[in-house]
Amino acid sequence: MKLSSGVLLEILNGATPEKPVLQVINAKKITAPNTVDRYRLLLSDGDHTYSHAMLAAQMNKFLENEELTSYSIIEVTKYMCNTLGEKRVIILLDLKVITSGTDVGERIGNPAQLGPNNIPKPSEVQKVDNDNSVPTAGANSIAQKGTLQVKNNQNNNNTVMANNSSTPNTPNRAIHVIASLTPYQNRWRIRARVTHKSNVRTWSNSRGEGKLFNVNLLDDSGEIRCTGFNDQVDKYFDMLEVNKIYYFSKCTLKTANKQYSTLKNDYEMTMNAETIIEPCNDDVSLPVLTFDFVKISDLEKCKPNSNIDVVGIVKVCNDVGTVIGRQSQKEITKRDLQIVDQSGVAVNLTLWGEDAVKFDGQGYPVVAVKGARVSDFSGRSLSVSGASQMMVNPDIKESHVLRGWFESEGRDLSFSTFQSEGGSAGGNSTNWKIFQQVKNENLGQGDKADYYTAKGTVMFMKKDNCMYQACPTAECNKKLIDQGNGLYRCEKCNREFPNYKWRMILQANVADHSDNQWITCFQESAEQMLGIKADELGSMREQDEMQFDQVMRDALFKHYIFRMRAKVETYNDESRLKTVCVSATPVNWQEYGRKLVEQIEQLGV
């Protein structure tokens, strides 16, 4: 296969030749904390090599599954050339591997390196100042696997009507692609489809209050989240509609917090007072939603609290039910579905709120969820969170294939389910861990607390600040302010009291054979571990410090079964794992011994 000689120089000169055939000499992974990995490529057209080339993030799988290796020959079906400062960067948006790297085995020809000295400066590049500056090689760009492609100007089974009816009164200016946006460059304009719009949410905390919403934006190169606060909510919330295409410019780019973002982008955008958003009614071909489906059987390999894309047939649709939120104490509507796919495994998918109420499970519908939340409840289960996007019977290939499979054979199959760990029957979610596992498995690093059970020995307790004078009101445990006049003030109840009750916050270090863990014990667990009621201990400390010290010493080196809640908390940009001891129960040695025997048997020795 011949390389497209000289094509790199043409591209850098501003031309957009179709389907260039290039050799990938090598690829280098660029990693940075809290970002999606990106790959920088050294490309060759046989005459020249060029190293300022990037693979669009959604094409990473080509390298990660080793389909694309060094020396591979590729046909680039979609690409673009962007200017970043004084650099011209070629971004590969879509490609086909024509010959594998191992079959080629070497660098073709003797290409000379292109660099700043022998390529035109961006300012010298002939401006291709119209919408054609996004090259879509070939008359019809090929929809990627799992991509719903809209062709506004064609009748075709894949067509989803997305009518952008208003006329853009926008001057023709070069269009940038989402993959090329960075915080270091603010002269850009993208054309993107809104694939998701949140509701308006209000917040109120120590840093202030306000309202916000976000939209997810998608173009050929990638996706990005865009958030509008306060004034921008009023200005753009109603205007932006899901599935429609808009021009965006002058938003603020910042590093995305991966803890909260499910989108494949290192950055996210915030609308500001200068932001310009205009509807686009051109005949443009932009993807609607890209999925990266995980087979249900592969959920086992997915980390709890991660977000994945899944598609399945709704085999069982349970009735709507309600639960009480642990934190909010509010009643929440939910509906459990059981979904299945060709992997022969069934998994529970929980819908919440409106999604749960509105869902119609008649006729075994297909559901596709982008960004479903994985949990380890009963082995594995899934949840449609606010950041997820759910489509029922979407018009995508996977959906039709799944339907065909279900009608022909899937309907009559029996499916296996995930098993909760520990081996006990039923949904036993005790989740036994040793402290080393707690660290290795990054428990509590997700945005939701992780609960686990561990057997541990008390190694140390901090005496300082282990108890405080709390508001005597039954439900209020707030620390009182000693007024010095025999009265104590509660800021929460806005009252003064002559009395108080003792409450405990005991920091303890507990260990097992593998590691140790600092934990916070509140009233009940602290009283259990110290073997004394907080009120008694409080007055003891005031009357006889030595006796108090003795109680603390006597509590050391005792063994408990601890129920823990682990969650990362962030103070002043510094995050650390906070482990709260929910309960401490003295070890029942018979029962614990039986559990160890069971574990040993499971080793199969």
Added chain:
DNA sequence: CCCCCCCC
């Protein structure tokens, strides 16, 4: 500047 998305 949010970041809650829940339950067994």
